[in-house]
Amino acid sequence: MGRAGAVTMAGCSYSFAGSVGSDSSGYGQLAAAANVGRLVAETVDLDFSRTSFFDANLAAPLGVVVHHLLRAGPAAISGLSGAVRAILDKNGFTAKVLGAPRRIDTHGTTIRYERFGLAEYPAFVQYFRHTVSSHGGLATVPLPNMREIEAAILEIFLNAAIHSDSEPGIFVCGQFFPHKNRLDFTIADSGIGFAGSLAKRYNQMFPDEEAVRLVIVQGYTSKIAITGGTGLRQVHEYLVATGGRLQIVSGESMWQLSRRPGWTPARLGSRFPGTIVNIEFNTLTPPRPPAPVGSFREMF
Amino acid sequence: MQISVLAVTGELAIDPKEGQQVFGAIKAALEAGESVEVRFHGVKTVISAFLNAAIGQLFGHFSPDVIRAKVDVTGLDARDMVLLKVVVDRAKQFYESEDVRRALASQEDDTDA
Numbered sequence: 460m461g462r463a464g465a466v467t468m469a470g471c472s473y474s475f476a477g478s479v480g481s482d483s484s485g486y487g488q489l490a491a492a493a494n495v496g497r498l499v500a501e502t503v504d505l506d507f508s509r510t511s512f513f514d515a516n517l518a519a520p521l522g523v524v525v526h527h528l529l530r531a532g533p534a535a536i537s538g539l540s541g542a543v544r545a546i547l548d549k550n551g552f553t554a555k556v557l558g559a560p561r562r563i564d565t566h567g568t569t570i571r572y573e574r575f576g577l578a579e580y581p582a583f584v585q586y587f588r589h590t591v592s593s594h595g596g597l598a599t600v601p602l603p604n605m606r607e608i609e610a611a612i613l614e615i616f617l618n619a620a621i622h623s624d625s626e627p628g629i630f631v632c633g634q635f636f637p638h639k640n641r642l643d644f645t646i647a648d649s650g651i652g653f654a655g656s657l658a659k660r661y662n663q664m665f666p667d668e669e670a671v672r673l674v675i676v677q678g679y680t681s682k683i684a685i686t687g688g689t690g691l692r693q694v695h696e697y698l699v700a701t702g703g704r705l706q707i708v709s710g711e712s713m714w715q716l717s718r719r720p721g722w723t724p725a726r727l728g729s730r731f732p733g734t735i736v737n738i739e740f741n742t743l744t745p746p747r748p749p750a751p752v753g754s755f756r757e758m759f
Numbered sequence: 760m761q762i763s764v765l766a767v768t769g770e771l772a773i774d775p776k777e778g779q780q781v782f783g784a785i786k787a788a789l790e791a792g793e794s795v796e797v798r799f800h801g802v803k804t805v806i807s808a809f810l811n812a813a814i815g816q817l818f819g820h821f822s823p824d825v826i827r828a829k830v831d832v833t834g835l836d837a838r839d840m841v842l843l844k845v846v847v848d849r850a851k852q853f854y855e856s857e858d859v860r861r862a863l864a865s866q867e868d869d870t871d872a
Contacts, residue, residue, distance in 0.1 A: 580773070580774060584771060584773075603838075606804075606838070609804060610804065610805075610806055613771075613773050613804065613806050614806050614807060614808060617773060617774075617775070617806065617808045618808070621775065621808070689807040689811060689845055689846055689849050690806065690807045690808055692845075693807055693842065693845060746838075748837075749837040749838050749840070749841040750841065751837065752837075752840050752841055752843075752844045754831070755830070755831055755832035755833075755840075755843065755847075756827050756831060758843070758844045758847050758848075759823050759826075759827065759847050759848070759851060
């Protein structure tokens with residue numbers, strides 16, 4: 460785990476330690492970084508000098524952490540070097556957040572870091588079409604897979620835009636692994652989380668872990684007069700069928716879905732200030748052919 | 760009457776607000792006693808957030824018998840028909856709940872007031 464709350468001459472710092480990946484340890488470090496205590500006007504420094512690896516797609520929740528810290532005062536990023544610096548330069552994170560020049564991705568595997576306002580779904584669609592659908596590295600992905608990938612990512616983005624109340628908007632980033640036939644895409648926000656969203660509907664604050672379970676497994680919805688909860692469940696079923704993976708971080712809890720063992724919860728140890736949805740698509744396994752359901756009038 | 764989803768959304772039927780527009784048009788037609796064909800021809804991408812608003816919501820306002828007799832949905836391929844069935848099944852279950860019925864009645868009272 461990283462080291463939190465170290466007091467330096469410049470203020471407080473959080474040091475990301477070792478390998479920061481898309482797992483409970485990596486998400487835990489991001490959550491801890493968002494919760495570093497400080498005195499008024501002190502700068503919080505996110506220190507990467509002890510970081511050996513940083514998953515590219517985690518630039519999205521890192522963006523949330525930076526914005527969360529900036530709401531309360533100054534924040535800085537230091538110690539970026541080597542492979543960690545390279546990946547954050549290539550996916551555009553350092554260009555957006557630090558104003559650094561974007562490094563050319565000669566391998567063509569990064570999916571650009573970006574932030575969108577809650578009402579900017581048309582811009583997100585454009586981004587998706589330019590950076591994912593037409594990504595050179597993904598040209599070999601079969602069309603039925605790409606269609607499911609597009610639908611899944613749009614569902615998750617729309618869910619975040621509608622339910623999160625995230626003042627700074629929605630943060631996205633991805634990474635393609637051509638040799639593993641895998642696409643990772645992460646959508647993060649700085650909003651009220653699953654528990655906050657359900658509380659608006661049920662006037663009851665569920666624990667973070669229970670709130671995610673109620674939405675995904677039980678089909679609870681935060682909408683009063685309209686159905687919901689179908690989008691995430693559809694994505695979940697597609698990923699189960701194709702050997703993908705879905706991770707949801709909300710507040711202090713994380714749920715992970717994979718083919719085996721199914722849904723497993725984990726605690727982060729600190730509260731992430733919003734929600735992270737990370738999807739790992741298997742780009743090669745074809746989706747199941749749809750079972751015939753007849754005409755609309757035969758459905759019910 | 761026919762309602763062209765393409766005319767409302769373009770090729771992407773994803774925005775629940777546009778789904779609400781389609782729902783409003785279907786509802787108005789049903790209240791006028793007309794039959795409705797909701798045409799998705801030309802639409803390339805459909806997600807459940809749109810279908811919940813445009814079609815699922817009907818089950819909160821009309822009985823399944825009325826919907827079956829008066830509404831048809833055309834132009835969706837096999838994959839999207841499966842998605843529509845998920846939305847319909849979920850909507851039927853959702854709107855049968857007493858809790859939801861009370862919330863809807865309360866909304867309609869507010870509208871009437």
